[in-house]
Amino acid sequence: MKRKLFVQTFAAAALAASALPALAQAPAAAFPTKPIRIIVGYAPGGANDILARIVAQKMAEGLGKEVVVENKPSTGAIVGSVAVANAPADGYTLLMGASGPIVFNPALYERLPYNPTKDLVPVSIVGTFPLVLSVAANAPFKNVADLAAYTKANPDKSNYGSSAASFRLATELLKSKTGIRAEHIPYKGSMESVNSVASGQITMTLVDSGPAVGPIKGGLMKGLAVTSPQRIAALPDVPTMAEQGIDLNIQFWSGLLAPAGTPKAVVDKLAAEVQRIVKLPDVRARMASLAIDPAGTTPEEFAKVIATEIPLWSGVAKANNIKAD
Template sequence: MATRILMPCNAALQKTNRRHTMQHSKFTSPLRRTLCASFAVFALGSLVAPATHAQSYPNKAIKFVVPFSAGSATDNVGRIIAQAMSDAWGQPITIENKAGANGILGAEAVKAAPADGYTFLVTTSTTQAANVHLYRKLPYDPVKDFTPIGKIGEVGFILMVNNDFPAKDMKEFVSYAKAHPGKLAYGHGSSGSLVSAAMLTELAGLQTVGVPYKSIPPALTDLLGGQIQFAFADTGNAVSQMNGGRMRGLGVTTKKRAGKAPNVPPIGDTVKDYNVSAWFGLMAPAGMPADVQKKATATLMAVLAKPEVREKIQGVGIDLDVEDSATLAKTIDSEIKKWGGWVKSAGITPE
């Protein structure tokens, strides 16, 4: 490369020599030095550009794509992480909510973005694991099309009903649902909420009707208005509704009670073998330079170690479960297999 870059310098000197033979010693020598110096600087700049890029990254605004609507658990955790990483980097980070198709629209947008470290996906088990089993033709590969940055935490879901619903606990809910086959409609806005409801229906022997939403918050709005009879909401949204006295939580999908909702028992106490949880992480397009990935992961790990950031994340109902990029890559492989089992157990047919 260096030889090719310097060739124009020699060619220019030959042309100059032909035109200015009489001034060779006084004119050509300075010109030669100037041209060669210019090309040398260019060559040197080309050689050190990658290192300079790594050292200066990031040097402009960054975008976090959230594949679910504002107010969702993914949005809540994405905004907390965006603010913390923005403070650490000294660069603004904007949030783009690209909801729809169970997170597929947002994932596709990040897949197609430049792998330069300025576009990230606030990802979930929905986009990186469950969708593999929920769709026959997924327009992206959750492993090959993305670069893992790190895992943030996990969350369970709470079965929510409005205050007019007759059942007061899970045992009464199952009895009521069995007495009214096909009459109870549930809203789902993510794979977690869908699998939670479908698995309950399957394991408890119920007949229910699923209604899709772009995210959990719109489903809760219709639940409050009586358009649907129940919904599984992430712990943060569920606790917010319960504290406001607008809805009641009958059971949590995890094996243990949620720290934010200690009075809500596990559904598994009533329905044998029941257990569902979801997770959140940060991804980037495939092909991101290794040094940029390393810097992004290091920054994420650093902000997740800060007490004030951890407190905010726990405040929206998410249990911290931090993993670096290498560990997250392994987790995604195992999660794809796990969600395959859950989808099968729930009796869900891929679209």
Template sequence: MKHKLWIGLLALWAGGALAADAYPSRPLTLIVPFTPGGGTDIMARLIAEKLTRSLGQPVAVENKPGAGGTLGTDIAARAAPDGYTLMLGSISTISLNPSLYTNLATNPLTDLAPVSLIGSTPSILAVPKTLPVSSVQELIALAKQKPGSVNFGSAGAGTSHHLAGELFKMQANIQATHVPYKGSAPALLGLTRGDVHILIANIPSLLGAIQAQQIKPLAVTSLERSSLFPELPTVSESGLPGFEVIVWYGVFAPRGTPEPIVTRLNAEIRKAIEMPDVKKRLATEGAEPLSASPQAFAQRIKSDYEKWKKVIQAADVKLE
């Protein structure tokens, strides 16, 4: 019986190895669960171009937007686990949505296999030019001096803006009212007008307003300072140790994709991330390159899921 089991395991391993050796023998599809032009789409097209060259097969990007990224994620999770359908996911689609949505058809935490991280984008905590504060500590002091007088904007309920604001409230131990807008642009306009007092949003969406001195940036939300704004302190070093809000991006495959194929894809993606032109392109988006083994990536996903689940539950955020 043991002899037959070993033969079966060896056959399974050999089959996977042969599949990886022959892989890929036809074009691949990289699903983006959002519309063209956004950060996820830009990352996907950058990686697809490099994989097309290194794998010797076309990698076509397909945008499948809808329902906060859950539609495209579901399509990817249901695809054949053969390495020919991949997805460019982010912290929102993988680590946040399982706690935000009550009716997911598939679970990205269990139905997708992490392949490789690509990069991350920190956010900036900004306030109106007219708000009489010049640091995170002064902002917290103001909120505590006048409880209920401070609010924060977001691109909508359940967005990274919203959850970042809730995390800031929790760690700073302040009261602040959430003001949801219908998108990043209206939220930024609300900040420039002074209708909201705090906005935590990613660098690309705030960059123009910062350069035009329409708003006042106080800190970045990564644990390390941003290469684009090295003069800005982090929120963590500004009195809230450990505070971190980043949006990471990574490649996923359907659960059950052969390990040799996942390993091959991980190696090719990590090579691409180290290319100077890729690093330069990421920098223009305010992003930092990231790479990790599939195992380390899986640990990051789990850690972020547990962290943000607590924030979502405390703020009682639910989406349909």
């Protein structure tokens, strides 16, 4: 009798265990059943925000549920990052995270109210992009050497704008390689720093390509250099840093992240959706117009990028004695 009972119990347990994979897949199969929210840690207008809105529109079409973009601008995109880190781990609150809050903030802040590698899980990198060193259209600088010479002669009149820790660290690295002397002025979004440069309120900004392309093509700003290895199609007349003898190659990225603990099946489904979106011809054309290269990585590939870049930029920050205010 006892043996029969044991056999029945074992069989029931085995049947339940065999059902576990199906149960694990159930949340992903049903996902989503309600609207998804994508948090952007910057003001509207920057590359991160533009990509979030592109993804939101196409993801809504692909998944059949509304996808809303919500801007939570703050210094270092910390507020938006914390909001997602503290959100339920169900895939309905996502972060369009840039390099800044994920790999630069750990290098610049001694204490952060979130841990990029413990509180967030990578989904997929949407796109990568270079930075553009920009000045006012009527500025007397023809190249980076001219700008450096001016700032050395006029350090009290020279400054630069940046909207996040990533741009600040990149600019400070540029300063160390060129001798540029300029004080830092913080902004909440890339478009704010671009507008200040265009109006002559600040000397320069090293900004993501998205918000820089339009004003440069429109004659409101002048691009002195891009940080990519080759010139970019959207700004073919703007030389690279390397062409001007400056050893500076920087590519930033934007990608989706979810709260830690989000079921892997849901994360994989979201990653597959990003991979589908970045292959769409109209999306690729839109990204190309902003000098953004489509990516569409797996969660594992994204995790490797983060694991590599956090120590890289921490080393740069330490070598240049740079800390956030």
